[in-house]
Amino acid sequence: MKRSMKALVAGTTAVATLALAGGAWAEQMKIGITQNNVGVDSYQTTYEKAFKEAAAANPDVDAVVLDAGGDVARQIAQIQDLVQQKVQAIIVWPTNGKAVVPAVKKAHDAGIPVIITNSNIAEQGMPFIAAFSGPNNIEQGKEAADMMCTGLNGKGDIVQISGKPGYTTAIERQKGFEDELAKACPDVKIMDTQPGDWNREKSQRVMEDFLVKYPKIDGVYAADDNMGVGALNAAKAAGRAKDIKFVGATNFAVGYEAMKKGEYYGSVYQSPIDDAKNALQTAIDVIQGKDVPKMNYFKTPQITQENMDQFKKPAF
Template structure:
């Protein structure tokens, strides 16, 4: 049987969320980043709703900011007015949401950050963070790039959405670890792909026009990584380039199966959603939880991918 991804800080989840009496008469609100932007967030929302439906006595208010910071702030304010027992927020912008997170804290409502953390200025106002360690993910991607290029070469980087904590942290972890592990690998240029496959493809097309030699591409997630791969294939240059991503999407897994994509970081949106909900329930029930609740996101490459189930997103 293939590996089922486990959490490091929780016992996920099944029986825990189905233990109804511990979660009775709770109301939890969640405002998400942008459900429609990719299949990870779509799968996350579905898993969150499913887990909540199995918890007796739990009412949820499930909102989506659609990538709009102002809309997310308004949703947070609405949840504060509703006096929910806890708020889960997947921030559209880790800095911009700090004031409204402070408002919830001042109203006595615990805030759980999910998936992508908020800025340091807001850490004192949150009950917990639940999600992946994005700096570690960037480090893992750097290590895979070093392996793929044997420690030397010229690469380009396609980052996520500017101002978005996950994008910032993955880029930070990647660049720092790359400099440590293989200083012979040079990042020639970094451009944002905004988590969008089509935009990443356009960014890569520009890179291919600008640079005669590209040995590797690091993309902040596989959705963008496959966009870059598609551009390189169209230009007849894919065979010369090592593609490394993060958040292993099904399309990335399939590209690995075809031998076109070197590696990524395995991350489950189901674990992500369930961990966030369980953290909120534990906080409401007065349980002591770690401030940073990370779940496992191991490296996945062509050499070990048979140990992992194909992502469902």
């Protein structure tokens, strides 16, 4: 019994020492996260599962996991609630990069560090965040443009299916794609751009309209594979898929499978598991006072029919 009591005292002393050394964290770190819209696609569902598992595996973390359901007002209320709970860090996957800025500022003013995950906050919100954790979406757009240039041998007419309007990831991927396309292969022309809202069914309807409007389409760029496969399905139904190069981003399992069949040209490999783990670790590092890059990106390489055997099939 005496030995157990000594161990307990020693352990308590060690925790207290750690708390003092860290300066900002105690025995357990309370970290809140408000996500964009878990039910909208399998990427976000997989991200949430991975985040919960990573948090549960760390005895020093007490996670409060929330989902805004795509509702900006709900997310703002969730951020405010986490401030009231006095969590030690807040992770935000913005429903709208501009609309959440005032709420993020309030958290910052309350002394709570904010980590933005996956999709960045608008430029005016950057002074109020501790770090961004996620993919470089401008670079992903550029990678997709380079694949499109290669697939079309530098010439052709294409259409673009963008993400949800106002969503930073959608804005950045479109910008990266358009800027790089104009620079790398100016003879590839974008005839039309319409939003698919990250939804496969809506993207299929958008592509159906494109197919009616344009008798010749050489390529389709979709801001994620979920939308890209929706476009592919429309083209297959119309008997025109073989004449079109499909390029996406965020390689979903359905995109991987279509690539394996030779129906889908290329995408950008992005893991929601890495995304979630990176966000949680960034929050922990910030709380512990470690030196964290403001833009804490993880790698997202190109994946095509030629190199896909180097990558595992996505789990989402």
